[in-house]
Amino acid sequence: xxxxxxxxxxxxxxxxxxxxxxxxxxxxxxxxxxxxxxxxxxxxxxxxxxxxxxxxxxxxxxxxxxxxxxxxxxxxxxxxxxxxxxxxxxxxxxxxxxxxxxxxxxxxxxxxxxxxxxxxxxxxxxxxxxxxxxxxxxxxxxxxxxxxxxxxxxxxxxxxxxxxxxxxxxxxxxxxxxxxxxxxxxxxxxxxxxxxxxxxxxxxxxxxxxxxxxxxxxxxxxxxxxxxxxxxxxxxxxxxxxxxxxxxxxxxxxxxxxxxxxxxxxxxxxxxxxxxxxxxxxxxxxxxxxxxxxxxxxxxxxxxxxxxxxxxxxxxxxxxxxxxxxxxxxxxxxxxxxxxxxxxxxxxxxxxxxxxxxxxxxxxxxxxxxxxxxxxxxx
Amino acid sequence: xxxxxxxxxxxxxxxxxxxxxxxxxxxxxxxxxxxxxxxxxxxxxxxxxxxxxxxxxxxxxxxxxxxxxxxxxxxxxxxxxxxxxxxxxxxxxxxxxxxxxxxxxxxxxxxxxxxxxxxxxxxxxxxxxxxxxxxxxxxxxxxxxxxxxxxxxxxxxxxxxxxxxxxxxxxxxxxxxxxxxxxxxxxxxxxxxxxxxxxxxxxxxxxxxxxxxxxxxxxxxxxxxxxxxxxxxxxxxxxxxxxxxxxxxxxxxxxxxxxxxxxxxxxxxxxxxxxxxxxxxxxxxxxxxxx
Numbered sequence: 001x002x003x004x005x006x007x008x009x010x011x012x013x014x015x016x017x018x019x020x021x022x023x024x025x026x027x028x029x030x031x032x033x034x035x036x037x038x039x040x041x042x043x044x045x046x047x048x049x050x051x052x053x054x055x056x057x058x059x060x061x062x063x064x065x066x067x068x069x070x071x072x073x074x075x076x077x078x079x080x081x082x083x084x085x086x087x088x089x090x091x092x093x094x095x096x097x098x099x100x101x102x103x104x105x106x107x108x109x110x111x112x113x114x115x116x117x118x119x120x121x122x123x124x125x126x127x128x129x130x131x132x133x134x135x136x137x138x139x140x141x142x143x144x145x146x147x148x149x150x151x152x153x154x155x156x157x158x159x160x161x162x163x164x165x166x167x168x169x170x171x172x173x174x175x176x177x178x179x180x181x182x183x184x185x186x187x188x189x190x191x192x193x194x195x196x197x198x199x200x201x202x203x204x205x206x207x208x209x210x211x212x213x214x215x216x217x218x219x220x221x222x223x224x225x226x227x228x229x230x231x232x233x234x235x236x237x238x239x240x241x242x243x244x245x246x247x248x249x250x251x252x253x254x255x256x257x258x259x260x261x262x263x264x265x266x267x268x269x270x271x272x273x274x275x276x277x278x279x280x281x282x283x284x285x286x287x288x289x290x291x292x293x294x295x296x297x298x299x300x301x302x303x304x305x306x307x308x309x310x311x312x313x314x315x316x317x318x319x320x321x322x323x324x325x326x327x328x329x330x331x332x333x334x335x336x337x338x339x340x341x342x343x344x345x346x347x348x349x350x351x352x353x354x355x356x357x358x359x360x361x362x363x364x365x366x367x368x369x370x371x372x373x374x375x376x377x378x379x
Numbered sequence: 380x381x382x383x384x385x386x387x388x389x390x391x392x393x394x395x396x397x398x399x400x401x402x403x404x405x406x407x408x409x410x411x412x413x414x415x416x417x418x419x420x421x422x423x424x425x426x427x428x429x430x431x432x433x434x435x436x437x438x439x440x441x442x443x444x445x446x447x448x449x450x451x452x453x454x455x456x457x458x459x460x461x462x463x464x465x466x467x468x469x470x471x472x473x474x475x476x477x478x479x480x481x482x483x484x485x486x487x488x489x490x491x492x493x494x495x496x497x498x499x500x501x502x503x504x505x506x507x508x509x510x511x512x513x514x515x516x517x518x519x520x521x522x523x524x525x526x527x528x529x530x531x532x533x534x535x536x537x538x539x540x541x542x543x544x545x546x547x548x549x550x551x552x553x554x555x556x557x558x559x560x561x562x563x564x565x566x567x568x569x570x571x572x573x574x575x576x577x578x579x580x581x582x583x584x585x586x587x588x589x590x591x592x593x594x595x596x597x598x599x600x601x602x603x604x605x606x607x608x609x610x611x612x613x614x615x616x617x618x619x620x621x622x623x624x625x626x627x628x629x630x631x632x633x634x635x636x637x638x639x640x641x642x643x644x645x646x647x648x649x650x651x652x653x654x655x656x657x658x659x660x661x662x663x664x665x666x667x668x669x670x
Contacts, residue, residue, distance in 0.1 A: 227591030
């Protein structure tokens with residue numbers, strides 16, 4: 001009797017996926033986001049955006065009549081959990097493509113798995129290493145710090161500044177930024193007179209700033225994410241360092257102005273256009289897209305959009321474009337992704353090629369200055 | 380020369396922060412022989428409590444400070460009553476593990492109560508930084524140093540001069556003997572906890588204007604405070620105070636003169652060195668006691 005029950009159970013289990021597959025020809029796409037944990041400020045809006053976009057595409061009739069189904073796992077910002085999630089997506093859910101993960105370490109952890117399984121991946125993380133060197137199946141929508149540094153240096157050169165001091169946070173974000181700052185300085189003829197770092201939870205950076213000040217730079221570039229850079233801004237004001245202070249896109253949120261208070265005045269930083277949608281020229285191709293995304297997102301989730309959600313927004317749209325006419329063939333999807341040209345998204349204009357799987361130019365960033373507690377667009 | 384003075388100033392500022400935390404830790408140790416690894420979380424509660432009462436609810440500053448200290452003391456009471464006293468086998472190691480657990484619990488609670496974003500608090504006195512020999516000194520640094528001195532001094536007199544304080548020390552030396560002479564040892568432990576966590580809250584209150592406060596700020600501050608207390612000699616109040624200042628100054632000098640990447644390592648290298656050379660800490664004549 002017992003054996004019979006077990007046999008019956010196995011039989012039903014074996015038949016279940018088959019009956020499911022016959023019922024509706026859906027396109028399954030995977031998502032891995034750090035929707036909880038330390039990096040939830042990245043992953044949470046990304047997950048919400050992906051769910052919203054998939055619903056929207058389905059409501060409009062799907063892709064070539066196929067409905068989309070999103071299978072989303074939470075990496076909690078942990079590379080090990082991202083690996084187990086990617087294995088589930090590849091072997092159990094058998095998805096056509098994967099969007100995410102949200103951070104550079106989690107993305108780098110799963111790159112080899114998608115390469116081996118030959119499934120396209122569109123990452124939402126910023127690290128340069130993800131798409132350089134180019135890996136056939138790996139794409140990304142977030143601007144690299146390479147572009148952020150390029151945007152900052154364009155501004156520095158235009159201001160006639162020759163000598164800078166840099167102050168970076170001692171984690172992967174700051175290290176990657178420091179590498180770019182140092183290599184691109186040579187190409188741009190800028191001299192880095194002093195390179196210092198600070199701990200992500202340090203409470204006082206006056207020692208480093210004093211050291212930089214003594215080296216006599218014309219500007220200081222700080223590369224980090226909240227709250228460290230706000231402490232740097234405050235300390236710089238207290239030490240009466242009156243040379244321009246540049247910050248990275250890592251602090252491009254109203255929270256930074258709130259934290260740094262008066263000390264934020266005059267700070268210059270690069271940011272994706274999403275932060276300053278209202279200030280963009282009406283002729284800007286991205287303005288309408290950003291307003292549409294903002295309206296949709298606020299209507300559904302009652303929160304403000306962030307650049308991070310924008311990465312997922314672009315990833316879903318680009319993938320939807322590549323799925324059209326592919327008939328669910330992964331090789332065709334990959335080829336279509338690589339051939340994506342002049343796709344205007346929330347982050348910037350994407351021009352993918354076999355040499356560039358990020359497809360953005362420094363124009364994806366605009367430079368802003370903090371004036372009177374708000375952003376001012378620098379043209 | 381200018382730079383050295385600047386390093387000293389920033390070192391004294393951070394050092395005074397470590398000192399206040401270390402004094403609270405040391406106070407609890409000298410009266411209950413317990414090291415509270417959740418102490419850093421009470422610093423967080425202090426900073427975040429000030430954010431809520433002063434910045435968000437706009438209470439007057441003295442009232443907000445009093446309210447926050449009361450909150451820190453109350454949490455300490457609850458902690459002693461429901462986590463420490465209920466331990467079935469109250470060996471020191473069990474109690475230490477309970478405090479580690481409590482620190483994780485409090486951090487989680489802080490995350491739920493205040494969210495993950497950091498907050499900023501304006502300085503108590505809005506003056507420009509003071510310039511001495513070309514180096515800048517923050518008015519808030521003076522506040523912090525003053526708070527550290529007042530706390531260490533206050534506790535010193537309380538333990539050495541007042542009857543309650545002496546009773547508290549007696550409990551630490553020998554609980555049973557103290558009980559036989561009629562000292563309510565349980566009540567003394569409760570009091571010691573309340574004072575110690577209140578000290579933690581004071582540290583949080585005074586450092587909030589120069590650092591950013593967030594739910595996870597306690598961990599590293601608690602560790603540095605522990606280092607400072609160990610360097611000075613656990614149980615010695617002025618040792619903890621001096622240990623804090625020494626640690627801050629060395630960190631700042633190390634960051635300035637050697638490399639800023641080494642900053643956090645300095646605390647632990649220093650701790651190891653001192654434990655090798657003087658296991659009891661710099662200011663304690665006794666040999667270190669093992670549990």
